[in-house]
Amino acid sequence: MNLLEVNDIHVYIQSFYILHGISFFVPEGKTTVLLGRNGSGKTTAMRAILGLNPPRKGEIIYKGVNIAHLPTHKIVQRGVGYVPDTRRIIKSLTVEQNLEIALRKGSKTYDERLSEIFELFPDFERFLGQKAGSLSGGQQQMLAVSRALINDNDLLLIDEPTEGLSPLLAKNVLKTLHAIKEKRKTVLLVEQNFAAAKSVGDYYYIFDDGKIAHNGKMETLVDDHELISRYLGVNV
Amino acid sequence: MISLIRSINSNEDYKKRLILFLKIFIALISGIITILWIILDKAELPNQIFKMIVGVWIMGLALLSIPTPRKEKLPQIFSLVEIIVISCLWLFVEVESKGVEIFMQNGSLTLVNGLAFSMLLFLMTSGFFLIFGLADIINFAHGAFFMLGGFMGYEVYLLSESFLITIPFLGNDPVLLSFICFIFGLIGATIILGLIGIGIEVTTIRRLFRKPISQILLTVGFLYIILQLTEIIWGPAIFTYNYVSGSQTGIFWLPRSAILDLGGGMRFEIYRIFLILFGLVIAIGMFLVLSRTRIGLIITAGIEDPEMVNALGIDTKRVFTLVFATGAAMAGLAGAVAVPQVNASLDVAGNYLIYAFIIVVIGGAHFGRFAGTFWASIIVGLSHTFCQFFYPGLESIILFLILLAILTFKPGGLTGEPM
Numbered sequence: 191m192n193l194l195e196v197n198d199i200h201v202y203i204q205s206f207y208i209l210h211g212i213s214f215f216v217p218e219g220k221t222t223v224l225l226g227r228n229g230s231g232k233t234t235a236m237r238a239i240l241g242l243n244p245p246r247k248g249e250i251i252y253k254g255v256n257i258a259h260l261p262t263h264k265i266v267q268r269g270v271g272y273v274p275d276t277r278r279i280i281k282s283l284t285v286e287q288n289l290e291i292a293l294r295k296g297s298k299t300y301d302e303r304l305s306e307i308f309e310l311f312p313d314f315e316r317f318l319g320q321k322a323g324s325l326s327g328g329q330q331q332m333l334a335v336s337r338a339l340i341n342d343n344d345l346l347l348i349d350e351p352t353e354g355l356s357p358l359l360a361k362n363v364l365k366t367l368h369a370i371k372e373k374r375k376t377v378l379l380v381e382q383n384f385a386a387a388k389s390v391g392d393y394y395y396i397f398d399d400g401k402i403a404h405n406g407k408m409e410t411l412v413d414d415h416e417l418i419s420r421y422l423g424v425n426v
Numbered sequence: 427m428i429s430l431i432r433s434i435n436s437n438e439d440y441k442k443r444l445i446l447f448l449k450i451f452i453a454l455i456s457g458i459i460t461i462l463w464i465i466l467d468k469a470e471l472p473n474q475i476f477k478m479i480v481g482v483w484i485m486g487l488a489l490l491s492i493p494t495p496r497k498e499k500l501p502q503i504f505s506l507v508e509i510i511v512i513s514c515l516w517l518f519v520e521v522e523s524k525g526v527e528i529f530m531q532n533g534s535l536t537l538v539n540g541l542a543f544s545m546l547l548f549l550m551t552s553g554f555f556l557i558f559g560l561a562d563i564i565n566f567a568h569g570a571f572f573m574l575g576g577f578m579g580y581e582v583y584l585l586s587e588s589f590l591i592t593i594p595f596l597g598n599d600p601v602l603l604s605f606i607c608f609i610f611g612l613i614g615a616t617i618i619l620g621l622i623g624i625g626i627e628v629t630t631i632r633r634l635f636r637k638p639i640s641q642i643l644l645t646v647g648f649l650y651i652i653l654q655l656t657e658i659i660w661g662p663a664i665f666t667y668n669y670v671s672g673s674q675t676g677i678f679w680l681p682r683s684a685i686l687d688l689g690g691g692m693r694f695e696i697y698r699i700f701l702i703l704f705g706l707v708i709a710i711g712m713f714l715v716l717s718r719t720r721i722g723l724i725i726t727a728g729i730e731d732p733e734m735v736n737a738l739g740i741d742t743k744r745v746f747t748l749v750f751a752t753g754a755a756m757a758g759l760a761g762a763v764a765v766p767q768v769n770a771s772l773d774v775a776g777n778y779l780i781y782a783f784i785i786v787v788i789g790g791a792h793f794g795r796f797a798g799t800f801w802a803s804i805i806v807g808l809s810h811t812f813c814q815f816f817y818p819g820l821e822s823i824i825l826f827l828i829l830l831a832i833l834t835f836k837p838g839g840l841t842g843e844p845m
Contacts, residue, residue, distance in 0.1 A: 240737055266739035278734040280727040282795060291723050292738045337738070 192251075193218040193345055193376045194239070199248030199258070201231075201238045208234045210400045211248065216345065221367075221377040223387045223408065225422055226397030232380040233275060235397070236347050239378070240272055241265045252345070267294065271338030275349040275380070277330045281323030285314075285333055288322050292337040307336045310369055328359035335366055346370065349380045364389065384422055388412050396421045531691040536815045537808075542698035544807025545705025546767065547781050548800055549760035552712060553753030554782040555799040558791055559729040561746045563631060563641050567648035569779030571622070571754045574652055575615040575761025576770030580665045582614030583607045584672050591674055604679035612762045619758025620751045627750040632743065653775055665770040680766065697766050704763060709800055716796050725749060730793055781806060784825050788832050790842025798841030 194216035201209035209231050216222045224232040237243040239250055241262040250258040257265050266272065280288050289307075293300060308315055311332050317325060322333060331351060338346055351367065352360035360383065367390045370377060381387040387394070391408040396417070403421055404411075411417065521529045554568045586607045590596050596603040626648060634640040667678040684696040716722035728735045728745055736742045761770070768774060785806050789798030806825055813821040832839060 242733065242737065261741070261743075262736045263739050263741045266737060272737045274734065274737070278731055280730050280734070282730055282793075283723060283727060287723050288727075290720065291727050291735070291740070294739055341739075 191218050192216060195251040197249040199238055199245035199250065201234055201243055201245045203243055208400050212402050214395045214402060216376060216378050218376050219374040220392040221371055221379055221390050222393045223391035224380045224395050224397060225387060227423060230397035231400040232397050233349055236349055236380055239347060269344040271341060271343035271346045273334045273338050273348040273351060275353055277334040279322045279330050279333050283322055284319055285322055286318040288333055288337060289340050292340050294341050296342050298342065303340050307339060310366060311336065327355055328362060331355060331363055344376060346375055346377045348377060350382060352383050352386055527691060532815060534692050536812055538694045538698055540808040540811030542701040543811050544804045545701050546760060546764050547785060547807050548705055548803035549708060550757055550778055551782045551785045551799055551803055553756035555786050556749050557753040558786060559794060560725060560749045566642060566645040567652060568757055568782055569775040570649045570652035571619050571757035572761040572778050573775040574656060575619050575758030576765045577656060577660055578618045578758060579611035579615035579762025579765060580770055583611035586610040587673060600675040600677040601679050603675065604677055608679060612759060615758040615762035616755045620755030623751040623754025624747060627747045631750065653772060657772060662772065665765065667766040701767065713796060784829055787829060788839055790839030792838060792842045794839055794842030798839060801840055
């Protein structure tokens with residue numbers, strides 16, 4: 191069953207035509223990866239789902255309801271967590287305050303949710319009182335992911351989580367993605383790092399110039415060296 | 427010249443060295459000129475030259491606020507030593523020429539007056555900063571809100587007096603009656619301006635989100651509408667609590683003639699002390715709200731990244747409305763509390779708007795913090811009052827000199843980042 195269905199959306203940023211009628215599906219409990227070169231429209235697709243760049247035409251069906259023209263906060267309140275590509279943590283607040291403003295009312299208490307985050311990031315407890323701006327790149331990424339996990343979100347939109355991180359930190363982030371996957375969370379992931387994408391992804395969509403060039407199960411893509419090299423510029 | 431500019435743009439190292447050189451040069455020149463000024467002070471140099479020299483001295487002061495990398499600590503240490511030496515020399519000359527008692531009297535009086543003025547500026551500008559910081563709206567109508575707050579406070583004062591005077595124990599105690607009416611005036615002005623703020627935000631400003639030019643034109647329009655309406659309703663009159671026209675008792679609870687005498691010539695207007703305490707209480711309250719409550723944290727986060735706050739599931743439009751209303755309400759409160767000191771008149775709208783701009787730029791407008799506005803208000807209030815007292819005539823240019831120094835050396839202001 192698909193948790194999210196994107197049907198023929200056309201997205202403009204100011205007068206630029208970015209997404210030319212793309213469609214894709216995100217099955218429940220699976221990780222779907224959007225692949226493609228820089229500027230192919232992956233992040234815009236994610237922002238369109240969130241209502242930050244709403245589509246001029248097309249439907250975005252989430253849990254059976256068209257959310258294409260809802261305001262961003264209403265979309266998020268329906269159970270969508272977002273980890274943006276540049277992390278965008280609030281630097282002037284502490285780590286705990288960052289989590290506090292992200293927290294929405296739900297079935298679990300704040301402490302229960304916090305202990306779940308500590309399970310995932312054991313080091314995190316030490317940083318709670320620290321200003322978020324003083325964290326290292328990897329720690330900031332942890333915070334950005336935690337901010338999305340602090341609520342019981344049904345869908346996680348994660349945009350390039352390994353971008354700008356050292357190989358060691360990227361490996362840690364990947365470990366986190368695997369842990370999220372084990373919890374059977376539904377994830378839509380944008381990832382340039384093909385090795386990371388193939389290790390966590392169940393399904394893929396390759397974006398090319400605002401259109402979807404190819405899609406399928408991740409295991410089929412792994413064997414298609416020509417496709418990978420043509421669209422992703424990666425020599426396998 | 428062009429090749430020099432090019433080389434500055436293309437070569438980061440060269441640029442850094444040039445800035446370092448400029449810092450040392452300005453600190454050195456300002457130091458030499460100031461020492462000369464102090465030495466020549468007794469020779470009675472023309473007043474105009476003093477003014478220019480003090481300006482350069484202030485430039486030296488501004489150098490202190492420049493953050494420099496660890497390797498470039500020299501100019502900061504130099505500036506610090508220079509300022510301490512110059513301040514000691516200045517103190518020595520002042521005390522020598524005027525005597526300890528006169529100096530203490532003048533100094534303490536200026537300090538109290540300056541702090542009272544600073545708090546007034548802070549009360550008014552805090553709302554301006556919140557509106558600009560969170561919603562990127564340069565609210566030209568803010569000065570008019572401040573002015574209107576004064577008139578509203580005055581009207582609510584008279585209205586509540588006409589009701590409360592009928593209560594026997596208040597009718598017999600005009601001072602208590604005046605105090606209660608004044609508090610009603612403050613609350614009334616705050617609520618009325620808050621409601622006006624909500625009305626303006628919901629009906630117009632909201633529709634011009636991220637259209638700065640349109641917002642400026644709109645708020646300038648509101649500035650003129652409010653000014654003209656005020657003139658139509660109240661005429662060009664100046665209202666003051668020292669002579670409460672329309673009051674049935676004619677007595678104000680804390681007139682300007684109420685003086686706190688500490689002896690030794692140190693006499694302070696009690697209302698100014700009240701203003702300092704009132705401003706501090708509001709500042710602490712606002713600081714606690716912004717740093718301890720969820721809505722405060724959301725506002726702080728919204729100043730830094732409104733889109734991300736929206737993507738966390740928070741209705742930023744409602745937060746904008748709340749902040750705009752709070753900003754207008756704070757201006758109303760400031761206007762009402764200012765009237766016993768600066769009187770309610772049409773002139774204050776424009777005059778105080780300029781202060782708000784200067785303070786927000788010095789404190790740090792872009793990604794700036796609330797504390798920046800507080801300290802900038804203190805800097806502006808004190809430097810203005812000190813110059814007014816010790817170097818009359820200079821007060822009108824001193825603020826722009828500080829502004830110039832900040833924009834040159836720390837374009838993001840005390841707490842913000844460059845635009």
